[in-house]
Amino acid sequence: MEQTIRKNTVKKKRLGAQPAASTVTEVAKRAGVSVSTVSRILNGTARVSDDKRRSVERAIEDLNFKPNVLAQSLKSGQSMTIGVITQAVESPFFNELLKGIEEGLQGSGYASLMASGHWNSQSEIERIRLLIARRVDGIILLTGNLNNEQILDLASQTPIVAVGHTAHSDNAASIFIDSRMGGYLATKHLISLGHRRIAHIQGPQEQHDASNRLHGYKMALEEAGIAFDEDLLAQGDFIEPGGLMAMNRLLDKGVSFSAVFCANDQTAYGARLALYRRGIRVPEDMSLIGFDDLPMSSYTTPPLTTIRQPVYEVGQTAAKRLLRLIRGEGAESVNLNVELVIRESTRRLG
Amino acid sequence: MEQTIRKNTVKKKRLGAQPAASTVTEVAKRAGVSVSTVSRILNGTARVSDDKRRSVERAIEDLNFKPNVLAQSLKSGQSMTIGVITQAVESPFFNELLKGIEEGLQGSGYASLMASGHWNSQSEIERIRLLIARRVDGIILLTGNLNNEQILDLASQTPIVAVGHTAHSDNAASIFIDSRMGGYLATKHLISLGHRRIAHIQGPQEQHDASNRLHGYKMALEEAGIAFDEDLLAQGDFIEPGGLMAMNRLLDKGVSFSAVFCANDQTAYGARLALYRRGIRVPEDMSLIGFDDLPMSSYTTPPLTTIRQPVYEVGQTAAKRLLRLIRGEGAESVNLNVELVIRESTRRLG
DNA sequence: AAACGTAATGAAAACGTTTTCAAACACAGC
DNA sequence: GCTGTGTTTGAAAACGTTTTCATTACGTTT
Known part of the structure; x- marks a missing residue:
C-alpha cells in the first residue's frame, strides 16, 4: 500500500519552527503601558486615552498578538467548549445530527469536542466524565443507553441536552422523538x-x-x-x-x-x-x-x-437549547413528531 | 412539529446545581500538607512518605477532586487537543476519515476539536486560525482547497498533517492518495x-x-x-x-x-x-x-x-503521524495506492 | 486657593496548576 | 558532637489572563 516515503529530519527542539506566541505583557511593554490597559483595550471594558489605544493597537499588530484562550478560560471558568457524545461517528444518522449542531453553534464562539459512546453505557459515562474533566461548558448527548437517572446525575455537574431521552431538570433538557x-x-x-x-x-x-x-x-x-x-x-x-x-x-x-x-x-x-x-x-x-x-x-x-x-433540526435545536442552559436561561424539553414520506418502495398489494 | 413542551424554571444563579469543583489547595489543606506534595502524588513526580500519601489520597477521594485540565494546559503549554478540519460533516467520506482519526487518537489522551471548511479556502483558513487561537497542539486537514504554500505557512504555527495534499516540511506531513x-x-x-x-x-x-x-x-x-x-x-x-x-x-x-x-x-x-x-x-x-x-x-x-x-486507514495514519509531529519526532509523508473493487454494476459489453 | 468629583492608569491579586529552590530532617561516619 | 549525604517537604514563582483597588492627574466649583 505504501508507495513513496519521504522522511523528515528529526527535530530536537519541537518549538523550533513556531514564533514564540506573544503575551499581553510583551504588548504592554512595547506600548509603554500596563497590562491592565492592554486588557481593557482588548475587551473594551473601560475607556482609555486615544494615544495609548493607538500605541497598544500598533504593538498588537507588530507582535501579531492573539490572547491565549486557555488563560482566559482559566480566569473566567468558561472553556467556551461543549462536548458532544455521539454513538457512531461513521453513521449517516449521527452525522446529520452533527451537522445540525455545528449549524446551531455557528457564531456563538463555542467549539465542540467530539467523543463516541459506541452504544455502550459504560463507555458513554466514561467519555462524559472525560469531557467534564476537560471543563466543557455543557454536553449534548445523542441517544445512547443511559437512563434518565444517570443523565440527571451527570447533569448535576454540567448542563446537558439529551437527544432521544426524556430526562428533565433545571440543568437538563431533552429532545424526544416519538x-x-x-x-x-x-x-x-x-x-x-x-x-x-x-x-x-x-x-x-x-x-x-x-x-x-x-x-x-x-x-x-x-x-x-x-x-x-x-x-x-x-x-x-x-x-x-x-x-x-x-x-x-x-x-x-x-x-x-x-x-x-x-x-x-x-x-x-x-x-x-x-x-x-x-x-x-x-x-x-x-x-x-x-x-x-x-x-x-x-x-x-x-x-x-x-x-x-427531523434529524438536522434536532441537532440545531439541541445546540440552541444547550446554549440557553449554559447561559442559565433554563430550557424547555420538547417532543418532536415524525412523518411518513412515501416514495417508491411501497405499493398497493395485488 | 412541537408536540409537548415542559418549561424549566429560570435559574438566576447558574452554578446552583454544580458542586463547586475542588482544587489542589483544598486537598492540601484537608490532608494537612502543601500543594506541592499533592501535585507530586498526582503526577508521581517525586517520592513522598506513605502516611502523607495516604492522607492525600483520602482527601482526593473525599472531595472528589479532579485536576483542572485548563490550568494544567496553561502551565504546560500543551492543550492535549488537536484540531480537525473537515469539509462536510455530513459526508460519508469524511466520516470514514473521522472514524479513523478517532481510532488513531485512542488512548493518547488527546481529544479533537472539529470544524468544517465547506470546500472554501477562505473559510478553511479562518477555521484553522480559530483552532490555533485555541492553542490546539496540532491540526489534521482533510483535503480542501488550500495550496501547499498556504499549508506550509500555517504549519509554521502548529504541526499539520494534510490529507490529500503534498505539502511537506519539518512541521508538516501529507498523506496523498493517487x-x-x-x-x-x-x-x-x-x-x-x-x-x-x-x-x-x-x-x-x-x-x-x-x-x-x-x-x-x-x-x-x-x-x-x-x-x-x-x-x-x-x-x-x-x-x-x-x-x-x-x-x-x-x-x-x-x-x-x-x-x-x-x-x-x-x-x-x-x-x-x-x-x-x-x-x-x-x-x-x-x-x-x-x-x-x-x-x-x-x-x-x-x-x-x-x-x-483506504479511507479509514488514512484517518488512522493521519492521527498517528500528527502525534509524532507533536512529539517532535518528525514524520514521513506518504502516498497511498488505490485499488479497483469489482462488484456488479459493470459488465462486459455485448 | 482650597476642595472636590471624575477620568485614566497601574500595581497587585486571582484563577489552579507544576516546578524550582531552599530548608528541614534523619542518619551515618568520623 | 560535628560534618556530610540524602531524602522529604514547603514556599514561592511561573504560566497569561482579568479585575479590583488605589493612585494620579485634571478640570470644576466654591
Missing part, C-alpha cells in the same frame, strides 16, 4: 395499502428506539385486527449487514409476507440487497419501508418510503 | 470489458481530486487509442443531485455510450437513480463505476463497482 408513533405510522401505511402479512426487522433490543418502533408496529397491527405473528419478526442491528441477514432468515423460513417494516433505513438497505440477490422485486413483489429518512434514501433503487425524523 | 491512478484504473477496467464509448461525470473543477480523476480517465482512453470526446463529459458536484442531473444531461444529448465513470460514489448514486427512472438497466444496458468505495456502495442495487481508497 419512535413509537413512527412505527405505528409505517405499519399503518402498509396496512392501508392492503398488506396483511407484514414482517418487521427490529433493531437491537436494548435500545429504546428499537423497542418503541416494534411497539408501534404491534399497535398498528392490533388496531387493524391483525394478529401479531412471531414468525414475521427478525432481529437486525440497525446497520446494513444485519438487515441483509435478517431478510435472508425471514425468506428462508418459508413464511409468506408481502411487506417489511425495517427498524431503520440502513436496515432497509441491507434487506433490499437480500431481495435483489434473490430476484424479488421492490415494490412489485415486496413492499419495503424504513425509518429515519437518511439523505441516501432518496437515491436508493427504488427510492425508499420511510419515516422522516 | 486519484489520477484511480481514474486511470476505473476507465481501464471499463475498456477491458469492451466498452469504447465511456462517459465521465466529473467533480467540481477547482478540486484537485476531481481534475486528477479526469486526467486518469483521459490517460486510459489515450492508451487504448480512444479519442477523448467532449460530448461524453458532464459536470457533477461530488454529491448525488449533481450525478442525477449530469446523467440526465448526458442521456438527453442523444450521444451513445455504454458505460460511465463517476468521479465519486455519491455521484454514481445519483446517476444510478437517473437510469432507474428511465428504465435503463445497470449493468445490462449501462455499466457504472464510482470512486471512494463508501460503505454504502456494497449495498446499492446493484452493488457498485468502484475504486477503493
